[in-house]
Amino acid sequence: MDLALLTELNEARLARQATIRVTDPNDGSERLVREATLRSDDPLHDELVARFRSAKSGLIDTPDGKRFLTVYVPPPRIVVIGAVHITQSLGPVAAIAGFDVTIIDPRTAFASEERFGEVKLVAKWPEDVIPAELALDPYTALIAVTHDPKIDDYPLKAALDAGCFYVGALGSRKTHAARVERLKTAGARAEAIARVAAPIGLTIGAQSPAEIAVAIVAQVIEALRLRPAHLAPMPADVWA
Amino acid sequence: MGNASDLTDRDVLGIAESWRKAGRGVAIATVMETWGSAPRPAGSHLAIDETGHFEGSVSGGCVEGAVVEEALDVIASGKARVMEFGVADETAWRVGLSCGGRISVLVERLD
Known part of the structure; x- marks a missing residue:
């Protein structure tokens, strides 16, 4: 060599x-x-x-x-938008499974070290972090769990643009239907929108925040290792 | 943020680069093929320096000794070679893989 x-x-x-x-x-x-x-x-x-x-x-x-x-290939990593209750379990579960985890939430009451300990935490708006401090790529999973469009929508679009291997968003069917409409209005193609996993997580009947965290990480692993057709990377033609 | 942690101090290829740039003779061994049960997948690296220091692995510790020895020859001669290891043969006292698999390992000098 x-x-x-x-x-x-x-x-x-x-x-x-x-x-x-x-x-x-x-x-x-x-x-x-x-x-x-x-x-x-x-x-x-x-x-x-x-x-x-x-x-x-x-x-x-x-x-x-x-x-x-x-x-x-780069080591897989997970970016979580939203330092909510689910994220307090998602961080450690994902870290144990071998992912490098970064949590982004501009709301300092949520994004406090006291709640998250060792996990990398950035208390800024996603648009101030992505891509200036953290560039999304096909070896990154993006998980949006605030279900607040002001916080979630920008990183979701950025994740589709970057061809992230997994894009997931928390929210009820109604919340997601509204999200789909906003993405359509922004010009995203139906195939790109279909890549957003929602309802988020594998169907294992998860109820508690910790169980939902396990279901989400399991779905991320499925996307990484099995690359199911509906989660195939689609870096091109995100926007119509 | 982030990226620096991806290549840690234990990163085998990073260590090989720094060893060579410090003037040491270095060889890199890479698992090329595996058959059956093998502890490390194709593409796994072991870096060896001219004094026999090594970092990384090409098996679960079964054949590293033999690879390091061969690597010292490769560092001296500059000639790459492929080594093959199969199931341990206790009667012949040969190194091998106790897991029952077989592997081939490419050993090359870092020039």
């Missing part, structure tokens, strides 16, 4: 850019491919797209011989 290539790879990983190193195990020749700049005429294009999605490294046969693909 070339040191300059390793340096570039480490920089890409720090910047949360999904990257694949393509190696010829016979002669050691190598190249880096970043997901963001993958060319449609790359000889391994389809294979690379599939690998970025599955995040699995492996040896493949090509017309030019064997190639080893080492896939580096």
Whole structure:
């Protein structure tokens, strides 16, 4: 491995850019491919797209011989909008499951360290944090739980724009119907709106805030690991 | 916010880069293929320096010793190689995987 290539790879990983190193195990020749700049005429294009999605490294046969693909995708993280009761359980549950968690809520009465302890907490409006301090990306899940349009709507749109692997919003069917109308008015396409998981969480009959937190994290894991069709990443054509 | 914590002090490739930039000879071992039950998936890294320090893993600790030894040769020669490990064969005293799987590991010098 070339040191300059390793340096570039480490920089890409720090910047949360999904990257694949393509190696010829016979002669050691190598190249880096970043997901963001993958060319449609790359000889391994389809294979690379599939690998970025599955995040699995492996040896493949090509017309030019064997190639080893080492896939580096950013560690998954969760951004929660709303420091509400559910979030007090959601933070620790998500952290135990291995996610890097950030909670954003401009209401300082909710977003207090006393209520959240160790979890990363930002007491600002979402539009002042995203994307200036925190850029959403396809390896981020966004969960909006304030059900206040003034707080939730901006990050929900930003999450659809960024192609977040999971976008979920808390609220009754009535609340969500109103949200859908607002997104439509803002120009979002029906397929994009359909990506917002609502009612949020897997259907396990969750009642208490802690149970709802478990149902939400389980749904995030499902989106990450199984990539069900209705949660397929859709970074392009969010807006009509 | 956020990003700095993604590459921690225990990040294997970050450590390999810093070792090399400090002038040490370094090899990187990577799990290339697995068959059956294997403790670490393809793409897992082990970084080794010229004095035998290592970071990361390519198995559950079963074959690291053999990989580190081979890596010292690779650092000296510059010639990459592929190592294969199967089930431990107690009578032959060979290193292997007690889980019953097989793995192949690419060992290459960081130049």
